[in-house]
Structures are given as C-alpha cells and as structure tokens.
Amino acid sequence: MPTAFPFTTCLSLEPLIDYWRAREQDPNPGIARLAHAVSKEVGAHTCCRGDLDHIEQLDGAREVVDMLMLAVFPPAATTTAISGAIPPFQRRSFYYTSRFAEVMMGKDRAIKQPLNIDYAMMERRMTQMAYLLILSREYGAEIPTTQGGLIFTVPDYSIGLYRHYGVNFDSSFVRVRVVGDKPVLSAEQVQHLLHNRHRLEIWHELLPPTHFELEGFNILQLVDVTTQEILSELKYDLLERDVLQASDRLEQIQEKLRVLFARPALQLGIAAYDERKKAFVDFGRKINHSFLTKQMQSQGLVGGFQQLYERLMADRQPLVLEDVTTAPELPEDMRQQILKLGIRSAILALLPYGPDTVGLLELGAPEAGALDEFDM
Secondary structure, three states, rough: OOOOOEEEEEOHHHHHHHHHHHOOOOOHHHHHHHHHHHHHHHOOOOHHHEEEOOOHHHHHHHHHHHHHHHHHHOOOHHOOOOOEEEOOOEEEEEEHHHHEEEEHEOOEEEEEEOOOOOOOHHHHHHHHHHHHHHHHHHHHHOOOOOOOOOEEEEEOOOOOOEEEEEEEEEEEEEEEOOOOOOOOOOOHHHHHHHHHOHHHHHHHHHOOOEEEEEEEEEEEEEEEOHHHHHHHHHHHHHOOHHHHOOOHHHHHHHHHHHHHHHHOOOOEEEEEEEEEOOOOOOOOOOOOOOOOOOHHOOOHHHHHHHHHHHHHHOOOOOOOEEEOOOOOOOOOHHHHHHOOOOEEEEEEEEEEOOEEEEEEEEEEEOOOOOOOHHHH
C-alpha cells in the first residue's frame, strides 16, 4: 500500500467559475450583477480556464482571480481570517490571506510542516479525507460531521514559541473525476468502509486510487485554539500524581504557560506551604520550586513575604502586580529583591486543595504590564 498521497490531482478554477455562472440568475440583483461581471472577466482571461499544471499560471491573472475568490474570501475578513487555497490536498497555496501567510507559509508559497504531525502522517490524513470525499460524492455516503479535529502546532517565530490551530479542509470546490469504470460498492461495503476509515488498505482494495482524480482546490481554514488546547493540557498535567515534585515536569508546565500568555520569558514558581508550621517548606522530595520565597528567605525578608501571604489568605483573590516598581502592596525591601530577580510584573495566587491552602503559585515577567488583571 502506498504511503504517499495516491490520487492524481489537478488545480482548476472551473468549479468556482461554475459557482458564479449559477448566480447570474440570482434573485438578489446585486449578486446577479456581480456574477455577470465576474463571468465577463473570466471570458477575457483564458489563462485561468481548464486544468492548470502549476500555481504560477495564475500569477498573470491576479485581478480576475481576486474577483473569483470573492465567493470564498470575504473582503471584510481578509486581515483576520487564516485561510488559503491549495490544489486538492497539496502543499502549496496559490491564494491566501495575510494571516495565513504569516502563520502557515514558507518559501515558494509552500505550506509549513506542523510540529506535531510528520510528513507521512499528514499524507495519510489527507488520503483519508480524499477517500471520504469520494465515498460521499460518488456513492452517496453520509459522512459524520465529527471526524476528529485536526490540530496543527505551528512555530510562532515572532515570540519564539508555538501556537495551536484547529484546521478544516473545505472541499466545496473539489470535484471527483472517475477514470474508467467506477468501482461498484454494495451498501454493506460502503458501511464497512465507514466503520474502518483508518484502515486504508481496505479502501485501496475496494476503491483503487487509479479510478479517481481530484480537480479544483481546497480551502484550508485555520482557527487559533491555543488557549483551549493549553488549558486542556494543563488540566491533565495537574491531575498527575506528584507532578509538581519533578523539576522537568514543572519546566514543561512553565513552557505551556509561556505559550498561553504569549510570554517567552515568563517564570513559574510553586511554593509549598505548611499551615501547621506557618512556613514555606519542602514536602518529601524537592517541591519548593519558588523563585520568590527562596530569595526572600536568603535575604531575611520572610516577615514581609509572610504579610503578603496573609493578605492573600484574607482576600482569597490573586494579587496582580502589574508594575513591581510602583505596586503599593509591596514593602520596599521586597520590591528591591523582586526587581533584582529581573521581574517587573507578577501574579501571586493561592493553591487550594479542598478547603485547605497548600501553597502559592507565582508568575513573573521581565516587562512591566506584561501580566495584568486580564490575564486572570
């Protein structure tokens, strides 16, 4: 069974051209006039007709392509949407928004390889999507809308971190072309394929790829889901037993918090607290991964920090220090020590365990205003 994408594909704007032709008789006069104007422009540019061998063929017809793409890329969303058009299930984009270029484009209009999906896995996922499209279009199969979300993890070079994007391959403008005799499938075989959608060897046997070609283009649509993904990961991380006792696991959590807050220099600290002793302590193995309490203890500032902790206990609300330099909540000696750590803004929050408080969560950033009430 081939590991590469097995179908012959061809870039074509014909499905989109037909879309506009069908709207020349639209009851909305504005849409009908626009459709007539688009069709007139298409008639004057034969270079965008028929099968296109490569995306560069469209470079000389940018104005007519812009008009055609009004059906897919609303002008009001071109600066915010993360969308790009690609030949069927291929890895180069011929039309895209500025945000798509920023997030997903590499050299020569190539789509970046996600960090979380290797090349072979991506080929497999696109093969699955193509087969489901064929089964729907040619055999009338009802494809469940919940196919299992595809997530791309993509580097964000502007801050040196990464972000997560939910991805949708829209095949509205992809046509299935049957080559030779169409393979015959019984209703039972269709259901068998749907129940074994990840077993591509069965699909290859019942629907040989040489019998189908794909023409048109996909719309690749991305939505930033970084916050949801990171919060979900953190939820499961913190459910692990003794997760905070291992320094490497704490570093992983710190990295995820940096992504969540988009702060590459964010520091995470965890201070364990013994209510009986009224002091920050180590529990068993090293758990006191605090960047504040250790500094306070070494400088003899435990009393000032204790006052701060007591205030947190009384208010039961996180303490947000947007600017350590001017924060009135801080005693002056503590302020100077925190500034020496390179921290200009911070958030301190109690760690509850049932009705008890077991410690303190510390977040620190080197820029004033980097952490504020909105981050809570």
